[in-house]
Amino acid sequence: MVDSWAVIRGEANVGGSVVVADWRNDWIGLGVAHKLALDGCRVRLAVTGMVPGQNLQDGVRDFWIGELHKLGVEMIPYARLFGADADTVYLQHTVNDQPIICDEVETLVLSQGTRPLKTLAEALADWDGDVHVIGDALSPRTAEEAVLEGLKAGMAI
Ligand SMILES: Cc1cc2nc3c(=O)[nH]c(=O)nc-3n(C[C@H](O)[C@H](O)[C@H](O)COP(=O)(O)OP(=O)(O)OC[C@H]3O[C@@H](n4cnc5c(N)ncnc54)[C@H](O)[C@@H]3O)c2cc1C
Numbered sequence: 780m781v782d783s784w785a786v787i788r789g790e791a792n793v794g795g796s797v798v799v800a801d802w803r804n805d806w807i808g809l810g811v812a813h814k815l816a817l818d819g820c821r822v823r824l825a826v827t828g829m830v831p832g833q834n835l836q837d838g839v840r841d842f843w844i845g846e847l848h849k850l851g852v853e854m855i856p857y858a859r860l861f862g863a864d865a866d867t868v869y870l871q872h873t874v875n876d877q878p879i880i881c882d883e884v885e886t887l888v889l890s891q892g893t894r895p896l897k898t899l900a901e902a903l904a905d906w907d908g909d910v911h912v913i914g915d916a917l918s919p920r921t922a923e924e925a926v927l928e929g930l931k932a933g934m935a936i
Contacts, residue, residue: 780863783811783890794885796821798868800860801890804828805835805921808890809843815888816850823881825858825870835921855879863887893919911935 781791783799787810797820801808809832812824824831824847831847831854832840847854858870858879868887870879900912911932914925 780887783807786811796885798823798881798884799888801826804833812852816852823853825855827859
C-alpha cells in the first residue's frame with residue numbers, strides 16, 4: 780500500500796496490477812492512474828464519486844477519462860475503500876454498502892487527500908499588514924477557487 784505522492788515521486792515499488800482508491804475525485808486519481816497505465820500496469824481506478832475527476836471542469840475531466848479508456852484503465856464509480864489483505868482490495872458501494880471485490884492486486888495506491896503548503900503565510904506571521912491566504916494554500920482544490928479567492932482578496936485591498 781503506497782500513497783499517490785510516493786508514486787508521483789517515483790519512490791514507490793509498484794507491482795503490475797494496481798488499484799487506485801480515489802476519495803477526492805479530482806486530478807490526483809486520474810493522474811496517477813494515467814501514469815501507472817503508461818508504465819504498463821493493469822490499473823483499476825475506484826472513485827467515491829459518480830465519475831473519475833468529478834470535481835474537475837467538465838472538459839478536463841472528459842478528456843482524461845477518454846485517455847484512461849484508451850489505455851484500458853477500468854473505472855469503478857461509487858466505490859469507497861473498505862480494506863485490503865494479501866492480494867485483495869475490498870471496496871464498498873457508496874449507495875448500498877454492497878461489497879466490490881478486486882482480486883489479484885499487487886499494489887493499492889491511496890489518493891485520499893492533500894495538505895496545504897503555508898510557508899509564505901507563516902513567514903509573514905509577524906508582519907503588520909493584512910495577509911489573505913487563498914487558493915491551495917488555504918485548502919487544495921482547483922484553479923477556479925484560487926481565481927475566485929484571488930479576486931475577492933484583490934477587491935478587499
Ligand atoms: C497535476 C495537477 C493537475 C491539476 N489539474 C487541475 C485541473 O484540471 N483543473 C483545475 O481547476 N485545477 C487543477 N489542479 C489544481 C490547480 O493547479 C490548483 O488548485 C491551483 O493552481 C491553485 O492555485 P494557487 O494560486 O492557489 O497555487 P499555485 O498554482 O500552486 O501557486 C502558488 C505559487 O506560489 C509559489 N510559492 C510558494 N511558496 C512561496 C514562497 N514562500 N515565496 C514565493 N512564492 C512561493 C509557488 O511556487 C507557486 O508558483 C491541478 C493540480 C495539479 C498539481
